[in-house]
Amino acid sequence: MLRLDLGWLDYTLLAVYFVVVLGIGVVARRAVGTSADFLLAGRSLPAWVTGLAFVAANLGATEIIGMAANGAQYGVATVHYYWIGAIPAMVFLGIVMMPFYYRSKVRSVPEFLKLRYNNQTHVLNAVVFAVASVLIAGVNLYALAIVLQALLGWPLWAGILASAAVVLIYIGAGGLGSAIYGEVLQFFIILAGLIPLAIVAVRSVGGFAELGRRVEASALGPNGLHAWQGTGVGDVSNPIGANWIGIVLGLGFVLSFGYWTTNFAEIQRALSAKDRSASQRTPLIAAFPKIFIPAVTIIPGLVALVAIPNFGNDDTGGLEYNDAIPALMGQLLPQGVLGVAVTGLFASFMAGVAANVSSLNTVVTYDLVQPYLARGRSDAYYLTMGRAVTAGGVIIAVGTAFLAAGFNNIMTYLQSLFGIFNAPIFATFILGMFWKRTTGWGGFWGLLSGVVAGTAVFVLSKAGVLTFGSDIEVTFYQAGAAFFVDAVVTVLVSMFGRAPARSQLAGIVYGVAGADGVVPTLKQPREAVWWRRPVLLGGIALALTVVLNILFA
């Protein structure tokens, strides 16, 4: 019943998109002469390009389909993933952490750990990142294959293989440069499909007031329209199933800071900006579209819930939550804009996988192969290696795609992975950047025990030893445990070790002058025009978020 009736016009629009994207890959390939061209795209891009790529890298098919699913399942409280779970961390990254990353001249996030801590910490983080990237790329592949199967009638395996082949050609040719330029393009196509869908969806149920009335009458109840009501400690009646402490600390602090400030798939976009100010503005520019994206994901989710009979009850033959956006597309969009919307779904999928693959090849080549496995080879060797890793990563991701099939809600699965892999890293970074006393082994044991603690909470909850209010609450607590254990172990091990030599901290730790005599501080770049000042941009983003939280409380 989900099958779309695509006409020749829709297929033409889709085909034109593929021609343009593959064209970007071909043109970008001509610019690739060295491994640095392929894996870094240079530090030459303007802030608006890296900013839109930053937000598009996160706007994968899983994000869009998963957030619409959350909208139908948890209601308006899904905005926490954006306004609490993303904006504060993005602003923090732009104003506080980006200056440290950019001036250290690292080529990847794990490389910062090599400079600050020791090789063991570096390898641990690089390996964990590589594994997580491949798993998440697999989830993205699976998500698109489901959509292809439901909408176009392609078998699952054909969808996975065809989509993987497109990404392989496009990233394999142009590397990070074609990934970033492709992401900017994808950003606009995704919105060109989702905005009309959201408008038509609201009109189809008779406007916002009628939508609100019907959501209150649905399984979500009155709190389905509120982000904060019913999240009191010990008295949780909001569909999100977590209290406000869990939301603020688990999602807002640990989970989101871990993801946004240390995930190399994101930071890589900011590192490719042309100067420090542009790198700081990258996540801040990205914050503005991020604030408003819930309007085009949560609203279709709510409409699907009230307009499609038996929605979300897949046990009794209804559609799954993940079907919200595809089902509405088929029902509401006529040929023409339908083609744009289908293209947008493809584009969002490619944005997600391209980000994973283009960060994976950099980390494997520059953080594992070059320093440890095959030292001192020619640059041509590492360029070939980067391309080989791209191919290998895509092939493993295809295998992973089938692993994702066991979970009903893709987003929760993704969050589980982030909780385990990302949450502890933030503790390691923030201690390393601001506490001179943190030692190499403190960083290593903190990171390792954090990952183990997060995994333990996840496994114990799956085994039924620990019980939580909802799957989402599990991810909050496992992220919290990972962060807390990492921080405590890092501090304890550091206290018992010998303080690191000053030369090891030079230029990368707050207040320790580098070899060039420059002391890293939080002084912001002087900018002539107001819209280039990071603190002002970040302040506006935060103020907007506060206002929206009050409006939707």
Place this chain on the structure above:
Amino acid sequence: MSTEGGPAVTSRMARLFDVRYVIGGLLGFYGVVLVIRGLLDGAEQLAQAAGFAVNLWTGIALVVVAVAFLAWASLRPLGIEVDEEELAGPSA
């Protein structure tokens, strides 16, 4: 080891093509196609989209965005970035 791939090496990536023309071109093409499709839409298409001329309006919006990008790209071409000479921060 972490300094290779500096601005000089890869700025040719940025100069090779201006992504603003690519955005403007693709969105403009989609916009024109949707406007034409929208003008041909009958009662059936209108009813499917809850009475909203979705092809026409999406097409118009896309054309506006496309024109904005093309105008920006031609008024401020790459290589004459006088406005981008930023004062570096004290520690940058």
